[in-house]
Amino acid sequence: MTRTDRRKATVESILVTAEQMRAIEARVFEAGIPVAALMEKVAGSVARRIEALLQEMPEVSRVGVLVGPGHNGGDALVVARELHFRGYAIAVYQPLSKLKALTSQHAQYLASLGVPFDEEISALEGCDLFVDGLFGFGLERPLSGAIAEAVDRLNEWDSPVLSIDLPSGLHTDTGQPLGTAVRATRTFCLGLWKLGLVQDEALAYVGTPELIDFDLPLADIEAVVSRPPALRRIVASCARSQLPLDRPQVTHKYKQGHLLLVASSRRYSGAGLLAGLAARASGVGMLSIAVPESLKLLYNGHLPEALVVGCPETETGAIAAFPEELDLQGFSAIACGPGLTLDAAVVPAILDCPVPAVLDADGLNWLAQNGTVERLSAREAPTMLTPHPGEFKRLFPQIERTEVQRCDRVRRAAVATGAIVVLKGARTAIAHPDGTVAFLPESTPALARGGTGDVLTGLLGGLVAQASVGEGAIAPLVEAAVWWHAQAGRLAARERSPLGVDARTLTDYLIASIVDL
Ligand SMILES: NC(=O)C1=CN([C@@H]2O[C@H](COP(=O)(O)OP(=O)(O)OC[C@H]3O[C@@H](n4cnc5c(N)ncnc54)[C@H](O)[C@@H]3O)[C@@H](O)[C@H]2O)[C@@H](O)CC1
Ligand SMILES: Nc1ncnc2c1ncn2[C@@H]1O[C@H](COP(=O)(O)OP(=O)(O)O)[C@@H](O)[C@H]1O
Numbered sequence: 001m002t003r004t005d006r007r008k009a010t011v012e013s014i015l016v017t018a019e020q021m022r023a024i025e026a027r028v029f030e031a032g033i034p035v036a037a038l039m040e041k042v043a044g045s046v047a048r049r050i051e052a053l054l055q056e057m058p059e060v061s062r063v064g065v066l067v068g069p070g071h072n073g074g075d076a077l078v079v080a081r082e083l084h085f086r087g088y089a090i091a092v093y094q095p096l097s098k099l100k101a102l103t104s105q106h107a108q109y110l111a112s113l114g115v116p117f118d119e120e121i122s123a124l125e126g127c128d129l130f131v132d133g134l135f136g137f138g139l140e141r142p143l144s145g146a147i148a149e150a151v152d153r154l155n156e157w158d159s160p161v162l163s164i165d166l167p168s169g170l171h172t173d174t175g176q177p178l179g180t181a182v183r184a185t186r187t188f189c190l191g192l193w194k195l196g197l198v199q200d201e202a203l204a205y206v207g208t209p210e211l212i213d214f215d216l217p218l219a220d221i222e223a224v225v226s227r228p229p230a231l232r233r234i235v236a237s238c239a240r241s242q243l244p245l246d247r248p249q250v251t252h253k254y255k256q257g258h259l260l261l262v263a264s265s266r267r268y269s270g271a272g273l274l275a276g277l278a279a280r281a282s283g284v285g286m287l288s289i290a291v292p293e294s295l296k297l298l299y300n301g302h303l304p305e306a307l308v309v310g311c312p313e314t315e316t317g318a319i320a321a322f323p324e325e326l327d328l329q330g331f332s333a334i335a336c337g338p339g340l341t342l343d344a345a346v347v348p349a350i351l352d353c354p355v356p357a358v359l360d361a362d363g364l365n366w367l368a369q370n371g372t373v374e375r376l377s378a379r380e381a382p383t384m385l386t387p388h389p390g391e392f393k394r395l396f397p398q399i400e401r402t403e404v405q406r407c408d409r410v411r412r413a414a415v416a417t418g419a420i421v422v423l424k425g426a427r428t429a430i431a432h433p434d435g436t437v438a439f440l441p442e443s444t445p446a447l448a449r450g451g452t453g454d455v456l457t458g459l460l461g462g463l464v465a466q467a468s469v470g471e472g473a474i475a476p477l478v479e480a481a482v483w484w485h486a487q488a489g490r491l492a493a494r495e496r497s498p499l500g501v502d503a504r505t506l507t508d509y510l511i512a513s514i515v516d517l
């Protein structure tokens with residue numbers, strides 16, 4: 001990989017906090033690039049991108065530009081100047097009179113060209129497009145007073161809003177609106193992806209995010225961001241490259257991993273089927289499914305290739321125990337939890353077994369009742385937990401109480417347990433025991449349906465089983481599974497509308513979403 005390729009890959013994959021971005025910028029300025037030159041380069045790229053978008057928007061003639069006191073405002077003024085020269089009618093809203101020196105110079109020049117400036121947002125009413133340069137990563141406190149009112153007003157208007165760097169008002173790290181925030185149609189994130197943009201809280205504000213790379217040198221990025229980076233985005237090309245698509249010619253089914261799925265009860269008979277269908281799509285060499293004895297026929301009917309292990313059941317129809325002849329250590333991975341109910345008595349045996357394990361749903365609820373950290377830290381083999389936020393809260397009440405940010409919560413959970421923790425959500429976060437956290441940057445709310453989590457469990461289990469018999473590392477596969485699951489959801493939503501992504505259908509789209517890779 002050339003240095004240019006490595007820089008590109010780094011820029012695509014890391015997430016930075018405001019503090020890190022400030023430190024990287026400071027190094028670049030220290031090295032000698034004039035601040036004005038960098039602003040011209042960065043904002044010039046944003047302007048050209050906006051001009052390209054405007055080619056497809058012939059209805060736009062009047063552009064409203066919101067200008068704050070710092071360099072985010074300076075960027076907006078450069079964009080305004082360029083659009084003015086392209087013939088657009090510009091109106092500027094500048095609520096604060098005290099501007100940073102460079103921003104002030106750009107304001108002076110733009111005013112000299114005859115562009116009107118106003119302190120009231122109402123002057124921009126009726127514009128066909130807005131450019132938001134009120135605040136970027138320099139936002140220090142919540143928006144309040146007239147500026148907050150102006151942002152709320154802007155949010156009521158229908159025209160598209162293009163935010164520079166971040167939607168103004170959004171916290172760079174937490175993605176939470178401070179007071180209020182601009183609801184953008186599109187956000188041009190400058191230089192490096194900001195952590196806040198992949199937080200669930202930010203999604204209603206960010207619109208479509210897009211990175212404007214401005215050639216920050218790799219040396220400066222690496223001097224500030226640790227290696228491996230503490231915060232990452234899951235990049236499609238990397239996730240894809242982890243999938244076990246290239247099999248050796250000489251192999252056999254047991255060399256391709258043997259997954260034991262432990263799932264379902266009479267009450268929740270379908271959960272294990274969804275996980276089983278997803279495990280099938282993972283390509284795993286052998287699939288065994290342990291279910292209550294009374295469900296055996298059902299499972300044989302739907303998953304004819306699977307070895308269905310009928311287990312003794314409790315009065316309530318949960319798995320009471322594994323059959324004596326079942327050797328847990330013979331499996332390459334175990335995925336346990338969907339639909340078990342808390343009556344199932346199988347989790348301790350799995351925890352004691354030195355085989356990679358994925359725990360979900362009632363597997364997690366069992367841990368929550370019987371000691372999460374102590375039980376997991378004692379395990380010899382890798383463990384993966386896939387809680388949704390409700391399960392996470394039950395598993396880690398102490399962390400939930402003390403850590404406000406999702407990123408810190410999931411990181412602490414992974415460090416404390418030694419497990420890989422997949423905190424599911426609109427932007428699923430995956431924390432590793434070394435403290436690094438990866439976020440899934442793209443997904444679809446079409447996945448917000450019962451059973452889609454069971455699909456993830458089966459898929460992940462199948463991939464882990466394949467990795468654990470081969471040379472492959474397990475950690476990157478967890479991210480690949482989360483990415484693949486979302487890809488399938490996105491493809492299904494595109495082809496069948498967002499209403500067409502039920503969990504059963506999702507399992508069909510798993511293969512469809514990777515066949516062209
Ligand atoms: N220098 C350059 O040419 C570059 C500029 N960039 C742009 O510069 C931005 C960062 O610039 P700044 O550090 O100047 O910060 P901002 O422009 O984001 O805002 C900082 C200014 O707003 C004030 N402020 C903060 N919170 C406020 C609030 N709630 N109410 C009222 N005033 C508030 C601060 O006192 C300061 O004057 C980035 O987001 C980006 O848009 C960089 O991305 C790239 C390089
Ligand atoms: N708004 C959303 N956007 C994207 N993905 C979502 C959203 N809501 C839920 N999901 C995904 O759907 C799945 C739901 O899992 P889970 O809550 O365990 O469901 P179940 O237990 O019914 O199977 C997770 O992978 C989660 O990331």
Ligand SMILES: [K+]
Nearest residue numbers: 135164166168
């Ligand atoms: K902004």
